[in-house]
Amino acid sequence: METVPYLIVGAGITGLSLAYALQSAGKEFRLLEAGPGVGGNIQTETEAGFTYDLGPNTLLVRDPRVAALLEELALPEQLANPLARRRFVVNRRHELVALGPKTLLGGKLLSARARLRLLTEPFRPRATGDESIAAFVRRRLGPEVLDWMVDPFVSGVYAGDPERLSLAASLPRLAQMEKEHGSLLGAALRGRRRKGSKSRLLSFAGGMQSLPRGITARLGDKILCNSPVTAIHPTGMTWQVESATGDWETERLILCLPTQEIARLLPPQAEALRRQLAAIEYPELATVALGFGREQVQHPLDGFGVLIPRQLGIATLGALFSSTLFPDRAPTDHVLLTAFIGGAQGKLPSAKTEDIVARVVEDLRSLLDIRGEPRFQRVRWWPRAIPQYQLGHLARVEAIDAALQSWPGLSLLGNWRGGVALGDCIGNGLEFGRSL
Numbered sequence: 001m002e003t004v005p006y007l008i009v010g011a012g013i014t015g016l017s018l019a020y021a022l023q024s025a026g027k028e029f030r031l032l033e034a035g036p037g038v039g040g041n042i043q044t045e046t047e048a049g050f051t052y053d054l055g056p057n058t059l060l061v062r063d064p065r066v067a068a069l070l071e072e073l074a075l076p077e078q079l080a081n082p083l084a085r086r087r088f089v090v091n092r093r094h095e096l097v098a099l100g101p102k103t104l105l106g107g108k109l110l111s112a113r114a115r116l117r118l119l120t121e122p123f124r125p126r127a128t129g130d131e132s133i134a135a136f137v138r139r140r141l142g143p144e145v146l147d148w149m150v151d152p153f154v155s156g157v158y159a160g161d162p163e164r165l166s167l168a169a170s171l172p173r174l175a176q177m178e179k180e181h182g183s184l185l186g187a188a189l190r191g192r193r194r195k196g197s198k199s200r201l202l203s204f205a206g207g208m209q210s211l212p213r214g215i216t217a218r219l220g221d222k223i224l225c226n227s228p229v230t231a232i233h234p235t236g237m238t239w240q241v242e243s244a245t246g247d248w249e250t251e252r253l254i255l256c257l258p259t260q261e262i263a264r265l266l267p268p269q270a271e272a273l274r275r276q277l278a279a280i281e282y283p284e285l286a287t288v289a290l291g292f293g294r295e296q297v298q299h300p301l302d303g304f305g306v307l308i309p310r311q312l313g314i315a316t317l318g319a320l321f322s323s324t325l326f327p328d329r330a331p332t333d334h335v336l337l338t339a340f341i342g343g344a345q346g347k348l349p350s351a352k353t354e355d356i357v358a359r360v361v362e363d364l365r366s367l368l369d370i371r372g373e374p375r376f377q378r379v380r381w382w383p384r385a386i387p388q389y390q391l392g393h394l395a396r397v398e399a400i401d402a403a404l405q406s407w408p409g410l411s412l413l414g415n416w417r418g419g420v421a422l423g424d425c426i427g428n429g430l431e432f433g434r435s436l
């Protein structure tokens, strides 16, 4: 059995960021990863001249801690095409409408009644307590904004159901805007007046996978891949950890894992903790990368992508215009689309790859005016994709932290707390590492 002061389990972006902070502070640690490579959800592949991300496609950098990490890593960044500011949503007539102030005021997405109602937003009362995203949007902005704008947005970020997601946990910035300004429109106007937001949307040369690889290059032999942890045992002062490549003893064990995996590893006496963790839902989702000849797609693909409101009864949640975002992702005269299907409100047509591709292509065909069949296709099935921060989530995380008091030396991290976006996971991992 080897001994190490800090033992991290899980080399997704959370565990890697935490390890990076420990490394920077000169602390001795090891990081055990079950798979053959690092990055967890971050998965880039290259085939037939297409470079596609089957997990996260973009990183929004607005947290100074994340910006500082990227500066230190000095990886070749690729800023998203400025066209990415234009995001399309499908309206009742199955047309693609670019979201923005003009859409709110024009008649292409919202009825006259819904637009008039928007004007009353500053006078709506403030909420108290935990509220679903759907209830919040209905209350402040009206049901049409929920159905045609916010619901597709929630599909795009969480593959989630706004009726069940907690506003405070899932969209804390929106909850904060209401709390501070009493009005979303007022807060948005004030935000626009503030000079130059520092956020930027990016990926890396070679795709998103270059980020975990870049961090790994700084960590050297402290990461042990192909080392799934199979059991953890508290001894009182320390934790003993069994992994496929050997056993470890540590004073500080930090699991950076999905909740069901943590629940599986916890000792039998940790029943209350296990129940809280196991209650966090992760719906299934499939990512579908599709390559077409440029001439096969009549739509100019001049934006970030398209989101499809659930009201339309279309199975596909939406698609990124990946080769518009990052032009080197498709061979010359070709385009790459990355679509998503499934999620908390949807269902996959079947478990078969060909059925999933056929469904997505048919859904996108008329929206983007696609002729013929894709020249390239790849499906990645995520049986448990993204944790859902449902009503009561913040209280649940507090209960988890309280229950952890009975297990000294054990810490739990991951995208199921503090934000699912890559930027949140990086910030949380770095911050936790610096606190040790």
Ligand SMILES: Cc1cc2nc3c(=O)[nH]c(=O)nc-3n(C[C@H](O)[C@H](O)[C@H](O)COP(=O)(O)OP(=O)(O)OC[C@H]3O[C@@H](n4cnc5c(N)ncnc54)[C@H](O)[C@@H]3O)c2cc1C
Pocket (backbone or CB within 6 Å): 009, 010, 011, 012, 013, 014, 015, 032, 033, 034, 035, 038, 039, 040, 041, 042, 054, 055, 056, 057, 058, 059, 060, 227, 228, 229, 230, 256, 257, 258, 261, 285, 287, 382, 385, 386, 413, 414, 415, 416, 419, 420, 421, 422, 423, 425
């Ligand atoms: C399809 C999809 C699209 C997304 N798109 C975006 C996007 O565009 N932008 C964005 O910001 N975010 C996006 N996200 C969210 C973001 O990718 C995730 O929240 C984030 O990558 C999670 O990182 P993590 O380290 O917390 O967990 P994970 O990535 O799940 O990492 C956990 C790691 O633990 C390892 N592991 C599991 N069990 C064990 C064990 N017993 N022993 C050792 N190791 C173990 C796993 O192999 C894995 O490497 C997307 C997520 C998905 C699924």
